[in-house]
Amino acid sequence: MALSKLLFPIIRALQLLTLIPIWGMLAWFVHQYxxxxxxxxxxxxxxxxxxxxxxxxxxxxxxxxxxxxxxxILVFVMDMVILGGLIAGVxxxxxxxxxxxxxxxxxxxxxWGDYYLTWDNGNGWDISFRxxxxxxxxxxxxxxxxxxxxxxxxxxxxxxxxxxxxVAVREKGYVVDDRRPVRRGRWI
Numbered sequence: 001m002a003l004s005k006l007l008f009p010i011i012r013a014l015q016l017l018t019l020i021p022i023w024g025m026l027a028w029f030v031h032q033y034x035x036x037x038x039x040x041x042x043x044x045x046x047x048x049x050x051x052x053x054x055x056x057x058x059x060x061x062x063x064x065x066x067x068x069x070x071x072x073i074l075v076f077v078m079d080m081v082i083l084g085g086l087i088a089g090v091x092x093x094x095x096x097x098x099x100x101x102x103x104x105x106x107x108x109x110x111x112w113g114d115y116y117l118t119w120d121n122g123n124g125w126d127i128s129f130r131x132x133x134x135x136x137x138x139x140x141x142x143x144x145x146x147x148x149x150x151x152x153x154x155x156x157x158x159x160x161x162x163x164x165x166x167v168a169v170r171e172k173g174y175v176v177d178d179r180r181p182v183r184r185g186r187w188i
Contacts, residue, residue: 004159004160004163005160007156008065008157008160009062009065011149011152011153011156012058012061012062012153013062014149015054015058015146015150016055016059016062018145018146018149019054019146021138022047022051022142022143023048023051023052023055025136025138026044026048026051026135026139027048028135029132030044030045030048042092043093044093044136046088046089046092046093047086047089047093048089050082050085050086050088050143051086051089051139051143053082053085054085054086054146057078057079057082061075072157072158072160072161073157073161075153075154075157076154076158079150079151079154079157080150083147083151086143086146086147086150087147090143090147093139093140093143094140096133096136096137097137099133099136101129101130101133101134101137102127102128102134103127103128105127
């Protein structure tokens with residue numbers, strides 16, 4: 001349990017550090033579509049809302065978790081709900097994974113089969129980036145990372161809840177044996 005209580009805030013802080021760039025990048029798209037009076041695509045909106053809600057919940061649970069460990073079952077349930085939203089956002093945005101966001105041209109070519117090297121003295125190096133593609137792909141990848149992190153914190157909260165449930169039963173004078181409560185050696 002001590003390890004769970006130590007790992008929970010560390011992983012929650014990591015979640016916050018990776019959720020903020022997601023909704024920051026996607027807010028740029030929301031602003032662009034809103035400025036042009038166009039409807040916001042569901043691919044962007046689902047991940048944007050899930051990451052925004054996840055950030056708010058992450059902040060609340062980060063600061064309140066150690067004050068009351070009894071909310072650990074609520075943390076488990078909410079983490080699983082946000083995990084579902086993040087999975088939906090990642091699934092909606094999955095088409096971005098096959099997009100090529102950069103184009104690089106180099107002034108030379110090396111061929112391994114015929115052992116020849118060509119050198120172009122023309123334009124030289126050229127690198128081009130598609131900003132919108134790179135931002136969507138980054139948000140998608142960070143969404144996958146947060147799916148894993150929310151699953152881990154949900155499990156940690158469940159472990160803490162199960163441990164606190166056993167401690168509370170022992171403090172009341174009950175001993176749990178085969179899931180049947182016993183008090184001073186007698187069945188209830």
